[in-house]
Every structure is written in structure tokens, then in C-alpha cells.
Amino acid sequence: MGEGGIELLKAEEDKHGGVVVNVEVEDPIEPLNFSSWLQASISNWSQQGKKGVWIKLPIKHSNLVDTAVKAGFRYHHAEPDHLMLVYWIPHSPDTIPQNASHRVGIGAFVINNNREMLVVQETGGRFKGTGIWKMPTGTVNEIETEFVEILAFRQSHKSFFQKSDMFFVSMLRPLSFDIHSQASEIVASKWMPIEEYAAQSFVQEHDLFRFIAEICLSKLDGKYTGFSNLLTTTSSGKNTYLYFNGHDASNLVDSKNQQA
Amino acid sequence: MGEGGIELLKAEEDKHGGVVVNVEVEDPIEPLNFSSWLQASISNWSQQGKKGVWIKLPIKHSNLVDTAVKAGFRYHHAEPDHLMLVYWIPHSPDTIPQNASHRVGIGAFVINNNREMLVVQETGGRFKGTGIWKMPTGTVNEIETEFVEILAFRQSHKSFFQKSDMFFVSMLRPLSFDIHSQASEIVASKWMPIEEYAAQSFVQEHDLFRFIAEICLSKLDGKYTGFSNLLTTTSSGKNTYLYFNGHDASNLVDSKNQQA
Numbered sequence: 001m002g003e004g005g006i007e008l009l010k011a012e013e014d015k016h017g018g019v020v021v022n023v024e025v026e027d028p029i030e031p032l033n034f035s036s037w038l039q040a041s042i043s044n045w046s047q048q049g050k051k052g053v054w055i056k057l058p059i060k061h062s063n064l065v066d067t068a069v070k071a072g073f074r075y076h077h078a079e080p081d082h083l084m085l086v087y088w089i090p091h092s093p094d095t096i097p098q099n100a101s102h103r104v105g106i107g108a109f110v111i112n113n114n115r116e117m118l119v120v121q122e123t124g125g126r127f128k129g130t131g132i133w134k135m136p137t138g139t140v141n142e143i144e145t146e147f148v149e150i151l152a153f154r155q156s157h158k159s160f161f162q163k164s165d166m167f168f169v170s171m172l173r174p175l176s177f178d179i180h181s182q183a184s185e186i187v188a189s190k191w192m193p194i195e196e197y198a199a200q201s202f203v204q205e206h207d208l209f210r211f212i213a214e215i216c217l218s219k220l221d222g223k224y225t226g227f228s229n230l231l232t233t234t235s236s237g238k239n240t241y242l243y244f245n246g247h248d249a250s251n252l253v254d255s256k257n258q259q260a
Numbered sequence: 261m262g263e264g265g266i267e268l269l270k271a272e273e274d275k276h277g278g279v280v281v282n283v284e285v286e287d288p289i290e291p292l293n294f295s296s297w298l299q300a301s302i303s304n305w306s307q308q309g310k311k312g313v314w315i316k317l318p319i320k321h322s323n324l325v326d327t328a329v330k331a332g333f334r335y336h337h338a339e340p341d342h343l344m345l346v347y348w349i350p351h352s353p354d355t356i357p358q359n360a361s362h363r364v365g366i367g368a369f370v371i372n373n374n375r376e377m378l379v380v381q382e383t384g385g386r387f388k389g390t391g392i393w394k395m396p397t398g399t400v401n402e403i404e405t406e407f408v409e410i411l412a413f414r415q416s417h418k419s420f421f422q423k424s425d426m427f428f429v430s431m432l433r434p435l436s437f438d439i440h441s442q443a444s445e446i447v448a449s450k451w452m453p454i455e456e457y458a459a460q461s462f463v464q465e466h467d468l469f470r471f472i473a474e475i476c477l478s479k480l481d482g483k484y485t486g487f488s489n490l491l492t493t494t495s496s497g498k499n500t501y502l503y504f505n506g507h508d509a510s511n512l513v514d515s516k517n518q519q520a
Contacts, residue, residue, distance in 0.1 A: 062329040065343075069322035075343055077423075078335035079359065083325075083343065095384060099339065100360040100423040124355065126495055152487075152504035156494060163337075163360040166426075207492045208502060211512050215504055224508040227412075227487070232467045234416060235386055242468060244412040244475055245505060248484040252471050 009041040011053075016095070018052030019045055023061055031067045038071045046089050052096055053087040102164045107135045109171045109216050110145060116191035117216070118174070123187050132202050133192055135169075135212075138185075145172035149226035150243055151215050154208070169212055171219060171226060194220060228253065269301040271313075276355070278312030279305055283321055291327045298331045306349050312356055313347040362424045367395045369431045369476050370405060376451035377476070378434070383447050392462050393452055395429075395472075398445075405432035409486035410503055411475050414468070429472055431479060431486065454480060488513065 011019035021041075023029070045053060055068055059081050073085040077099040088094035110118040119133035127134060148171040156165045197203065198213040218224035228246030230253060233239060244252065271279035281301075283289070305313060315328055319341050333345040337359045348354035370378040379393035387394060408431040416425045457463065458473040478484035488506025490513060493499055504512065 059329055059335060062326045065325040066322045069319055074340045075319060075338035076340070078338035078343060080334045080336070083335055083338060098363060099337075100363050102362040102364050102426070103358060103360050104362050104424075104426070152502055154492075154494075154500045154502045156498050156500040164364075166362070166364070202495075206495060208494060208500065211490070211492065211502055211504070211509075214512065215509055218509060225505055227505075230471070232414075232471065234414075234468060235462075235466060238416050240414045240416040240468065242412060242414045242471055244471070245485055249471075249475055249478060252474065 007037050007040070008044055009037050011041070011045070014052070014054070016052065017050060018054065019050050020054040020056065022056045023058060023064070025061075029061060029064060031064055034064045035067045035071065038068065042071070042087070042089070051088065051090055052094070053089060055085045055087075056082055057085060058082050100163075102166050105137060105165065105167045107137045107167060107169045107212075108145070109135060109151060109169060109219075110174050111171075111194065111216075111220060112174060112191055114191070115194050115220060117194045117197050118189065119192045119197055120189040121187040123185055127202075130202070132200060133190075133197060136186075136189070137167075144175040146175060147229065148173050149219075149228055149246065151219055151224070151226040152212060169215070171216075267297050267300070268304055269297050271301070271305070274312070274314070276312065277310060278314065279310050280314040280316065282316045283318060283324070285321075289321060289324060291324060294324045295327045295331065298328065302331070302347070302349070311348065311350055312354070313349060315345045315347075316342055317345060318342045360423075362426050365397060365425065365427045367397045367427060367429045367472075368405070369395060369411060369429060369479075370434050371431075371454065371476075371480060372434060372451055374451070375454050375480065377454045377457050378449065379452045379457055380449040381447040383445055387462075390462070392460060393450075393457060396446075396449070397427075404435040406435060407489065408433050409479075409488055409506065411479055411484070411486040412472060429475070431476075 009021045009023075011021045014020055042053065053073075054076070055073060057064060057068065062083075065083060065085075068085045071087070073087045076084045076086040076096070078084065086096055088096060108118070112118075118136060120136045121131070121133060122128060151169045151171055153166060153168040155167075194213075194217060198210075198217060203209040203213050215224055219226065225245055225247035227243040229241045229243045231239060232242055246253065269281045269283075271281045274280055302313065313333075314336070315333060317324060317328065322343075325343060325345075328345045331347070333347045336344040336346040336356070338344065346356055348356060368378070372378075378396060380396045381391070381393060382388060411429045411431055413426060413428040415427075454473075454477060458470075458477060463469040463473050475484055475486075479486065485505055485507035487503035489501045489503045491499060492502055506513065
């Protein structure tokens with residue numbers, strides 16, 4: 001972007017016939033300049049037959065949001081440090097992909113060799129001060145583990161503004177038995193016999209917790225198979241993990257290992 | 261919000277010690293007025309010991325985004341018609357929940373009584389014009405079905421800007437065998453013998469598609485169990501579906517049905 005006048009915004013082409021403008025300029029930009037660059041650029045992209053125009057606008061250029069909206073852009077998504085705006089040039093219906101719709105959390109079923117389960121008490125949240133021991137949830141960076149299986153998952157619709165929640169109960173194999181807990185979020189943590197965990201009244205009295213405890217117990221007793229994963233690629237060549245019943249489709253893992 | 265001066269913004273309390281301002285005013289708001297209301301309101305909420313302040317700002321008030329950012333707000337998330345901004349008042353570390361991180365799609369494995377699978381060709385996307393018949397993906401509003409199981413799912417990290425993709429292959433039981441396809445997205449649709457679907461070279465040559473086809477075939481032959489679901493509630497009483505290996509944990513469904 002230059003000294004003003006009818007300059008064009010620098011854009012990169014995306015794979016879907018559109019362009020992405022990443023406003024990386026450090027200095028403040030005058031809305032009037034931005035407006036004229038934007039109009040000239042849209043006219044140019046339109047002549048080139050471009051479809052979607054994306055503007056990634058860092059929050060420090062928040063003075064340009066209104067300008068982009070007045071030029072016909074709408075919001076697509078935002079992260080703490082930037083806003084993504086989008087404009088669909090053609091007259092045909094837009095094929096702009098949807099924004100993320102789900103928050104994803106995990107619960108970690110981590111068990112040692114003595115049928116003891118890693119449990120925690122948290123500094124905040126619903127169970128604060130109740131004395132209830134629960135499965136660690138959220139991030140489990142603080143203990144070294146290896147993924148075993150996803151045992152179960154749950155989905156709740158529109159649990160947070162318009163977004164949905166998914167929560168995966170994952171069995172993880174500890175690579176170390178020393179617990180280093182995150183002081184800011186965890187009050188206490190320990191290894192607890194799994195039967196003792198399952199016998200807690202909050203677990204017994206609540207279907208969801210009781211079901212999950214029963215699944216964990218069944219798994220430990222060799223009577224339950226969860227979902228294993230296998231690294232493969234999508235049709236566009238990106239890495240992706242496929243999760244499936246590892247018992248019933250053990251042939252998939254075998255055939256993959258034979259190729260490797 | 262009043263005629264100007266030191267008015268306070270109307271806010272509702274949330275469950276986490278914070279407040280939510282929903283700017284529902286129809287008329288344009290002057291940034292200078294908004295700025296003084298915001299400052300007075302923050303000072304007031306601060307005295308009340310409030311924590312997170314949320315502003316839901318409709319896109320028609322995009323002229324106020326810059327004002328909110330200058331007052332210390334950051335972006336949280338955005339939808340086409342509004343931007344959600346947030347400000348953390350206390351000096352303690354913020355506990356503002358994360359934005360949605362995943363886009364979730366589904367692929368529908370719909371089979372009739374003749375081992376024929378519902379397949380489509382799409383008007384756009386990667387397989388446009390290739391003649392490849394694929395499982396319907398995205399929304400499946402157009403055929404009446406009943407959920408049977410999730411057979412498998414895959415996760416790709418950061419596949420779309422900073423967001424991750426999850427894709428669930430779901431087995432659905434058709435309640436009608438008439439196909440009404442969505443003309444804007446589907447070029448053609450039909451019932452195809454599942455062996456014929458699986459024999460297509462794009463399925464055979466690509467691990468992911470071949471694995472999924474093998475899982476569908478195994479399911480049809482009674483040799484594979486996916487994830488069944490059970491409606492239950494979270495600890496805060498919200499409806500949630502728990503998905504689990506329906507064969508190995510069939511006792512969960514039984515015990516639930518006995519209660520009902």
C-alpha cells in the first residue's frame with residue numbers, strides 16, 4: 001500500500017477462486033485511504049472474476065472495521081487479536097465456508113498399574129470446594145501420556161452463546177507416575193482406586209458420570225473397546241486421524257502397518 | 261441508554277460474575293457517547309466486583325468497534341451479523357472461555373434394504389465433474405432418516421484458518437426411499453450397490469475412503485459396532501448426548517430404558 005491515491009491492496013489467491021488480504025502494515029492507516037484502496041481493489045478483483053474476498057484485520061487496525069463493513073464486507077470470525085471479514089463478489093449464491101461451531105474438550109482417563117486413576121480437585125468451576133475428585137479435563141500437558149483410545153464422547157447443543165460443546169473421554173497411558181499439577185487450576189491431585197472414584201455419590205447419582213465410570217471400569221476389565229486412531233490423509237493430502245472401533249476393524253490397523 | 265451524558269449501559273449478569281451488554285438500539289450511536297457510557301459503566305461494574313464484560317455489537321453498529329477496542333476490549337468471536345467483544349476487569353488472570361475451535365461435518369451412510377447406498381455427485385468442490393459417486397456430506401435434511409450409529413470420525417488440525425475440522429461418518433436409517441436432492445449443491449443422486457461404491461478407483465486408491473468403505477461394509481455384515489447415543493444431562497442439567505460402543509456397553513442403554 002502506497003502514499004495514497006488509487007493504490008491496490010496486496011492480496012494472495014486462495015484455492016477457491018478468492019483472495020485474502022492480510023493487513024500487516026505496522027503504522028496506522030487512515031480510513032479514507034483504506035476505503036479508496038478497497039474500492040479500487042474490489043473493482044479490480046471483480047474484473048478478474050474473483051469470488052470471495054477475505055480481509056484479516058489485526059485488532060490494532062480496529063479503526064478500519066467500519067470502513068470495510070460500509071464497503072459491503074461482513075464478519076466471518078474473530079480471534080482475540082484479529083477480525084476476519086469477508087465479501088462475496090459474484091451474483092451467484094455464496095459458498096463461503098461456515099465458521100467453527102464447536103468447542104472441544106477432553107477428559108483424561110489415566111490409570112496406573114494398580115487400578116488407580118488420576119483424579120483432581122479444581123480451584124474453580126462447578127465442583128470447587130465440594131471435595132469431589134474428578135477426572136482431569138481440558139489440557140493434560142502436565143503429565144506425560146500416550147493416547148490409547150477414545151472411550152466415549154458427548155455433545156451438547158448451543159451450550160455457549162451459539163456454539164456447541166463436544167467432550168471426549170480419552171484413555172491415556174501414563175509414561176511417568178509423578179504428578180506435576182498446574183497450581184493455577186488444580187487444588188489437589190492424586191492416584192485413587194477406580195472403584196473408590198466410581199463409588200463417590202456425585203458419580204452414582206448422576207447418570208452421565210455413572211455411565212462414564214462404568215465404561216472406564218469395563219475398559220479396565222477388558223470388556224469394552226473404544227475408538228483407536230490411525231494417521232492417514234484427506235483427499236487433499238492433509239494429515240488426518242481416523243477414529244474407529246479398534247477391535248472390530250483391527251484389519252485396518254494391520255493393513256496400514258504392513259504397508260509402512 | 262439515554263440522551264447522552266453519564267448514562268450507564270444496560271447489562272445482564274451472567275453466571276460467572278460477569279455482565280453482558282447487548283447493544284440492541286436501532287438508531288445509530290455516536291462513538292463519543294458510546295465511549296463515555298462505556299467508561300462510566302466499566303467504572304461502575306468494577307466497583308461492583310464484576311469480572312468479564314461482554315459486548316455483543318450488531319454489525320450495523322460497526323462504527324463502535326474501534327471505540328470498544330480503545331476502551332480496552334478485545335475480540336472474542338464474530339458471526340456474520342455481530343461481533344462479540346470482551347474485557348476482563350480484575351487483576352487476576354482471566355478465565356474467559358475459549359472461542360469455538362472446530363468445524364464439524366457429517367457424512368451420511370444411508371443404506372436401503374437391497375444393500376444399496378445413497379450416493380451423490382456435487383455441483384462444486386473437489387470432485388466436481390469427476391463422475392465420482394460419494395456419500396452425502398454436510399446437511400442431510402433432504403431425506404428423512406433416523407440416527408443409527410456413528411461409525412467413525414476423523415479430525416484434522418488447523419485445516420481452515422486456525423480452526424480444526426471434525427467429520428463424523430454416521431449411519432442413518434432411511435424412513436423414506438424417495439430421494440429429494442438439493443438442486444443447488446447436488447447434481448445427481450441415486451441408490452448404488454455398496455460393493456459398486458467401494459470398488460470405485462478413487463475409493464480403492466485412497467486410504468481414508470477405502471477404510472471408511474470397509475467399515476461401512478463390515479457394519480452391514482454385522483461385524484462392526486460404532487457409537488450409539490443416549491440422551492442424558494450434564495451436571496448443570498443441560499441435555500447432552502453420550503456416544504459409546506453400543507455393543508460393549510449395551511447395559512447402559514438397558515439400565516436407562518428400565519428407568520424410563
